[in-house]
Amino acid sequence: MSKMDKYISPTVMAIPPSGIRKFFDLVTQTKGVISLGVGEPDFVTPWHIREACFYSLEQGYTMYTSNSGLPELREEIAIYEKKKIGVEYNPVDEILITVGVSEAVDIAMRVLLEPGDEVLVPEPCFVSYAPGADLAYGKAVPVPTYDEDEYRLRPDVLEKHITSKSKLLVLAYPSNPTGGVMTQEDLAALVDIIIKNDLIVISDEIYSELTYVGQHTSIASFPGMKDRTIVMNGFSKAFAMTGWRIGYACGHPDIIAAMTKIHQYTIMCAPIMGQMAAIEALRHGEAEMRKMVDDYNYRRKLILSGLREIGCSCFEPRGAFYCFPSIANSGMNSEDFCEKLLFEEQVAVVPGNAFGAKGEGFIRCCYAASISNIEEAIERMGRFITRHRKC
């Protein structure tokens, strides 16, 4: 077969394939694996939400919606966000329903970036932000966050990375992969810097409901920050609706209108059945969501205690459903550790460097797994670490 590479845009060619993809192939070839490598809830979508979707299909809701999404859903989101983060959004022109937060991130970058504009991305972080910036002809600037700070973004470190080209800051807390959170005080320390440097913030709050210690705070809730923040959230994590692909962006009407412009030409609208299910989730899903959050919290404590018992140093993750322990005492790098752990003990965890260079020396362990699988995985990891301990 002839090579077609030369036809592919150099921008796309330059984007490295996801480190997770490579590891995924390895895991699928191995038998008897206990996976702590998953990035989604282990619950299926609550039945009443699925049932609301069936009902909407029975009623004939199979058509396009407005580009912005169903008005009822945007109204529910306005009520929900007001209650959750204390910020009021007009459902008419300040909220856009997207195909997951991933789409919202993509179109926000395309709307805001000019070639050469810099996007400040605290690392380690979810895998999409840097490629998103590249595809919008911007430039991702990794801003390191540190284990000893529990991966909070430090104001002094942020300031050091700001240049005249800095335009966007991504804040994604609670964090995938670390489970770290930013408290109200942590965020307050960033506000002046953001305003002084005229930055726009993409606040990816997809894990915000999964905050186990204290309350989630959004950067948008600080004075002067609403207009320069695009709050993004969705239904995937809190309501166990990953496959439905329903997310949303809330922000200044000018930015939302510009995002809607791209959305209408590329997506048209998010699928109506998912939007109908999302309405049900917001109207009647809170009790079930709280139960799931309690359940994650139990398992968070279990895995953290287990990891520490087998000698992994790990700060207490206060959000999302990940632990991010250090593997320094194995003397291995993240990828070698994960490959050997997979081959020798059939446990899948994700190498920390898949989430940026600052993740090297760490692994991501997801505790959205059954209690028996967590306990078995910890036992196997304990054997592995004892065998390979270097210091």
Next chain:
Amino acid sequence: MELKQKILQLMENDARLSPRTIAVMLDEEEAKIASIIQQMEADKVILGYNTVINWEKVDGDGAMAMIDVKVTPEREFGFSRVAERICRFPEVRCVYLMSGTYDLSVMVCGETMKDIADFISHKLSTLDNVQSTVTHFMLKRYKQDNLIFEDPQEDKRLVVSP
């Protein structure tokens, strides 16, 4: 929620959770959890630990029936004395007092349908206060104690995802 209730909720879903695991999950001392469980066993808050079995998958799935029983209540005792008496038969698995057109709902197990029929005609119907019975044989169990019998339950997620 009170600690006791949290423990019960966890144990209702999985009776095999050890006091140590529960202690870690609830940020408590293992000894404290063990003693609360012991106390709840002594107080009969926790009555026992059963296993939910799909007998259809092994030999000898037996027969089961739900029986609607009409009872003449007794002065001072109401339905309780006859209900307690019915409970003592080893064939009887569950007894509930119901609202509606009958009084007691009795679940009975036997090796065959004939065993159950014999139990009803010789033991249950002949009790003094029992006016009548209507027997419904169970054909198939789909869900019991919050567990779906033929639920594939396998993890359908990708094994690794971002």
